[in-house]
Amino acid sequence: MKSYSLGSLRNRFLLIPAIATVLFALLFSASNSIIASHSQLFFKINQDNLPHISKINQLSAQLINNHVNLSTLISDSYQAADEKKFYIDGRVIINNVFNIEEKLTDTISKHHPLLGSGQTISKQATENFTKYRESAVLTIEIASQGSPLAFSQLATTNQHFNQLNTNFLDISNFYLSNISNSQQKIDSTLFDQELIAVISVLLIIIMMLVAWYGAKLMSRDFEAINQALFNLTQQKTDIQLPKSSNYEIAKLVDALVQFKETILTNQYQRAELNEMVAELNQSKDHYFSLLDLTATAIVTIDSQQHIVQFNKAAERMFGYYAEEIIGQPLVLLLPKDARDTHPKKVESFKKKYIEFQQLHGNKLLRGLRKNGQEFFVELDIAKLTINNDSLNMASITDITERLEQQEQLQQRTQQLARSNQELKSHKVRLEQLVKQRTNELMQSESNLTSAQQQLIESEKMVLLGETVASTAHEVNTPLSIGVTAGSHLEEETKQLEHLLETNQLSRSRLEKYTDTVKQSAQIILTNMARAADLVKSFKEVAVDQTSDATREFNLKAYLDEIILSLTPRIKKTTHTVKIDCDSQINLYTRPGAISQIVTNLVNNSLIHAFEDRDGGLITIVGKMINDNVSLEYRDNGVGLSESKLAQIFEPFFTTKRGEGGSGLGMHIVQTLVTQSLKGTVECHSKQGEGITCTMTFPIKVPEITEGD
């Protein structure tokens, strides 16, 4: 409703007169313009058409005159063709033609631009005049040459002339028709008068409609507001308010909205109040129900010490019905010996605001049933003030049974304490026994470890002894050969001395002796070197095996020496040992451990794996894996079953029990790898497919500290 945004109500009331003024102005303007148009029509008739008719007629007369002159000139040419004269006379005629053409163009084009059919007529006239002029010029030109063609050209020019005259007549008729049209327009004045009358009537009707519609629109808001107010007074809040941009109406609407909100708030508050009252009533009923349901006896007394409330639990506790006890004094519920002192205690309770329980010191409170039986009670008192009356609500609990239970509990607690004491002393004895047994066990374990260590050491010594024996035997051979060679040399030398003394020494004999000396010396040197190598390797391996020291050494060279020291034992068999080791591996660790590990493994292979077998192969592979060394020992002997493989590192596990096997060999290997070399060892085997033990340990073993 944009039409309502017209400012104040005063402006709205001014709207209708304003519209009426505008409509009257329009009517006045329309009448004025009709009168003005009629004036213009008269002016046009006077100014345009009549002078033009006159001018066209004038031009037509001039053209006829000039054309007569042209015809005369052409007729004369037949008699005497003087070119120069023709030109001079012809020039005058041509100039006249041009002048008439110019005036014609000016008349029909410039001063009175024609429309519709008039435009076509003027265009035809202009074109025909051009043709006439060109034809006339050509006629004169041909005639000046005395050509007979001039007459035929003159005939063409005459045709154009006739057309042109027809055009002039058309133009005159056009202007005449214009005058006729204007006359018709003037005649239509009467129609215009009727039109003005009709328009006036229409305007009056429009004004009435506008007034009716405006009044309706303006009163609509007030009617809506009035209806809304009536509804609000009837407590009907569902009202329709006008959406007006008018300031005054907007203010009225705002007031109505506020009024509506106030009514709504009142309705809401009333509803809330009713709800609260209902809740309160419900709460009261609930409260009394709860009081009756609760197991605690509740008795309420007023300031006069009369009972005003007595719940079901109280009925059960004291044996009175509520109906009979309510309104009675409280003392009815007290033992007779307490009744005299009760009023004083109540007064004291009122003044001091202390716990009622304290009024009685440590004495237990007592109640009196209807049947005269006394019982112990515990009570809590709540003070209430209702309608300026001070009420005391006592919640009373019969504690007679509880007191009995407490006494029983106390007796049982004492029994438990005694039992607990006995248990504690028993526990101490047990702990002492466990400690003693633990010490004994630790001692046993220590003894066992020591025995095991001794066994390992003795095993080492046995192994070393065997090595010594075999090495001594091995060293004996080259030494014997050396001795034999030396004896032979001595024998030969004696023979040579004898020959020298007897002067029987021949040169050939001397040369033979020399050869013998050379061969003997060679034999002695070779065997002594062999003995020295054996002793040296034995020394290193034996020293390492008896020592736990660390030093730097080359793994491959050391493995070679170990195998060399084992040669006496291996040589007795048909088995071979193959070392496949990276010669670049230098270790800083305990060589004795490696020596003993390899010796034990080789011994195991010789004794167990290759038993009753020939041509066994032992392969020792050494390679670097990052900062660790992987030492793989494998043989192609009998191998081990899965169950035996699981026990292989257990001490005293042997398959040759009673045949000299101590069962410590592989245990010592594991101990040395894990403790001395700080590495790991694992063995894989299948029955009949040999065994593979892989040991991995760091290149550089950490130094053993005190703590270790």
Add this chain to the structure above:
Amino acid sequence: MNMRRSIYTFLMVNFILTCCLLVPSVMATSSQIASLKQQLIGGGNIIYMRHGKTNYQSVDNPYSDCLSQRRLSKNGINQLQRIKRGITQLNIPISHVYSSPYCQCTETAAMMDKNFIISNDLTFSFNQNQHNVNLLAQKLKSLMLHSQPQQSNIMFVGHTSNLYDSLGIWPEDDAMMVIFKVVNDKLTHLGNISPQQWQTDDNTSPLKQAVEIIE
């Protein structure tokens, strides 16, 4: 018989009388014509030449192409060929030939010099209104005054009406030359040479010239 003799006698007398009248007139102007030709041989002249004889058997349509315009007649072409021969034999120098755009003029100019130039200022003035007639007259005068020929001659091929409008001189015959010279910034009319006055080696007989004139 006497009648026939009388007629023959009359014709003979007429012929003799005609020859007697024409030959002296030809002989009388020949010295002036020779002088004019000598003037042309020396150069520095302006020649206004009327177009050659045209064929008036057809109606002209001056606003279309040459096929629908008046063209040179056979006699006109012969006339111009003789004039050209005469000019050539006398070694008359002509540096530039300007022509009206009308076909009878361009054909005439082409026979004088193939490298002629068309000038709209020389267009036919007779069919124009007075304003344009005056304008064309002024332009022709200005062209001739400012052409300034030195060692050679300059030729304008146009219409009779243009020269009359401009300088009041009327060249009576087709292909007639009107000779001018600029003296003290003014055009001085030296004389006219008719087509018949161009004698050539193979056609020098005054009798033949008389026959041509009769034709």
